[in-house]
Amino acid sequence: MRKIWNILCSIRTTFWLMTILSFFLLFGYIYTNTFFKFYTTLDNSPILQWLPKAIIHDFYRSWWIIGLCIIIPCIICNMFFCTIDKLILIIKNNHTLSNKQLMGKYIIAIVHLMSIVILISHFISLQFSTMFIFTINKEKFIQFYSEKMYLKTVLIQYYPFNSTLKNTIKDISITLLPGSNSKKEIVLSALNPALYRGHLFFLIPNKKNKQRIVDISNSKMNSEIISQYSILVKKDYGYTLWMYSFSFIIVFILIFYFSNLKKHNYN
Amino acid sequence: MNVSIHILIYISFLIYITSFIAIVVNKTYLSFTLLIAGFICNTVYLIQRLNISGYPIPHGIFDSIFFTPWAIAFSIITLFYLYKNHTILYANVVLVITILIAIWYPKGIMVPEPHKSHVLAYTFFVTESFGIGLFYISGCYSLLCLLNNNNNNNDYFYFANLSIIYGFIMYSIAQFTGAAWCYYGWGTLFKWSPRHLQSAFIWTMYVNFIHLKYIPYFNNEKKSLYALLCSLFTFIFYLYSYIHEYTIQRIGG
Numbered sequence: 001m002r003k004i005w006n007i008l009c010s011i012r013t014t015f016w017l018m019t020i021l022s023f024f025l026l027f028g029y030i031y032t033n034t035f036f037k038f039y040t041t042l043d044n045s046p047i048l049q050w051l052p053k054a055i056i057h058d059f060y061r062s063w064w065i066i067g068l069c070i071i072i073p074c075i076i077c078n079m080f081f082c083t084i085d086k087l088i089l090i091i092k093n094n095h096t097l098s099n100k101q102l103m104g105k106y107i108i109a110i111v112h113l114m115s116i117v118i119l120i121s122h123f124i125s126l127q128f129s130t131m132f133i134f135t136i137n138k139e140k141f142i143q144f145y146s147e148k149m150y151l152k153t154v155l156i157q158y159y160p161f162n163s164t165l166k167n168t169i170k171d172i173s174i175t176l177l178p179g180s181n182s183k184k185e186i187v188l189s190a191l192n193p194a195l196y197r198g199h200l201f202f203l204i205p206n207k208k209n210k211q212r213i214v215d216i217s218n219s220k221m222n223s224e225i226i227s228q229y230s231i232l233v234k235k236d237y238g239y240t241l242w243m244y245s246f247s248f249i250i251v252f253i254l255i256f257y258f259s260n261l262k263k264h265n266y267n
Numbered sequence: 268m269n270v271s272i273h274i275l276i277y278i279s280f281l282i283y284i285t286s287f288i289a290i291v292v293n294k295t296y297l298s299f300t301l302l303i304a305g306f307i308c309n310t311v312y313l314i315q316r317l318n319i320s321g322y323p324i325p326h327g328i329f330d331s332i333f334f335t336p337w338a339i340a341f342s343i344i345t346l347f348y349l350y351k352n353h354t355i356l357y358a359n360v361v362l363v364i365t366i367l368i369a370i371w372y373p374k375g376i377m378v379p380e381p382h383k384s385h386v387l388a389y390t391f392f393v394t395e396s397f398g399i400g401l402f403y404i405s406g407c408y409s410l411l412c413l414l415n416n417n418n419n420n421n422d423y424f425y426f427a428n429l430s431i432i433y434g435f436i437m438y439s440i441a442q443f444t445g446a447a448w449c450y451y452g453w454g455t456l457f458k459w460s461p462r463h464l465q466s467a468f469i470w471t472m473y474v475n476f477i478h479l480k481y482i483p484y485f486n487n488e489k490k491s492l493y494a495l496l497c498s499l500f501t502f503i504f505y506l507y508s509y510i511h512e513y514t515i516q517r518i519g520g
Contacts, residue, residue, distance in 0.1 A: 015475060025471060028459075160322055
């Protein structure tokens with residue numbers, strides 16, 4: 001039992017797990033470069049539903065994702081037990097450590113625990129998010145659960161005509177009306193999602209969107225531009241968790257390194 | 268191509284290479300002065316890129332290929348100012364290589380898209396450029412550490428380690444801002460695309476490096492070798508993505 005505990009808490013285990021993780025990520029990089037389209041289907045599907053189909057039909061392109069799914073929980077376990085082990089040691093020996101040393105050790109422990117939360121929140125986001133994608137081109141409304149949302153206005157903003165960027169879209173925003181007689185408006189634009197009934201509405205570019213400069217004189221332009229965008233409606237349970245834990249990590253890493261910088265014995 | 272704007276990057280290159288030659292012949296302060304002169308010239312060039320399209324947009328400044336040499340020069344100047352050690356200036360060789368790549372590259376700006384014009388995107392490009400710049404610098408010191416077996420060895424190792432720590436902080440902030448940008452723009456924190464996997468790979472390798480100090484098997488030499496490998500991987504990945512974007516339509520050069 002002690003031997004298993006030592007392996008779980010070992011930094012050598014961390015090293016090997018991280019090396020294997022790098023290996024899978026490297027192959028992921030090579031495979032996604034080669035078969036880009038194949039992996040785009042994974043972006044909009046829960047990973048545990050996507051994976052069994054991929055294993056049966058396309059094992060040679062999905063083996064590295066299986067590897068990631070195995071290795072990441074192992075890293076989470078290793079991080080958790082390492083942190084617990086170190087925390088027990090710190091609590092036992094806290095009278096021998098200065099306040100600054102104690103603070104440093106607690107910060108490291110918090111960063112590791114938050115890293116676990118980040119990995120779990122990524123999994124929650126990839127697996128349990130509910131999402132719908134609507135195209136806006138020919139339909140004047142989108143069906144969101146039992147609710148019909150009508151497209152009210154489309155606003156396209158261009159760069160000034162006297163610059164070399166003339167005819168280039170600067171920003172695009174659309175207004176949706178929940179219900180035909182509703183007074184409430186949902187305004188969403190690129191990089192500014194809107195929140196409605198616990199769901200976030202994103203204006204996302206379509207994958208085939210390659211046209212960046214458009215001919216303003218063309219009367220069909222608006223519908224053509226709009227056809228290059230979709231509305232993604234998403235309820236993401238992992239995002240808030242991810243946001244807070246990552247913010248904590250960045251702040252704690254900064255505090256830790258800048259407070260320990262002078263401790264290095266240069267010369 | 269607008270030569271009057273882009274001439275400054277050629278001048279910066281000439282000053283940087285002279286600064287490198289000066290440190291090779293042991294003229295430390297001449298090298299540092301030239302580095303500052305090159306940095307000023309490089310800064311003016313980047314500011315001019317702001318208005319390259321006739322309308323001020325920050326894409327021109329924060330384009331990774333042109334911003335990375337500036338970030339490297341800034342990092343070297345800051346390190347030299349803090350530690351006053353002539354060995355720091357040997358990293359000028361990295362600066363010369365990165366600015367050479369920038370000179371070879373098309374100098375216009377990519378046609379801006381609504382989804383790429385946001386403060387998160389600019390923060391991502393700035394921190395990422397600083398991160399990779401510091402990783403390249405660490406690679407240079409690691410190589411010097413492996414090649415030299417004299418008293419400078421500890422200096423090289425110390426500066427390699429320091430560059431990795433700062434670079435790692437910057438790269439972590441880039442991961443954070445990049446993921447937040449991706450979420451606001453595309454509704455997801457992580458996409459199964461080469462760009463995201465490349466970043467995750469580089470970040471994981473450096474996380475591993477930071478943990479090496481707790482493994483007795485890895486002495487300074489082995490750690491330097493590992494840091495050099497990480498740096499080479501980073502360089503190859505980013506060079507590949509620059510080549511991949513080479514043919515994209517550009518404005519102003």
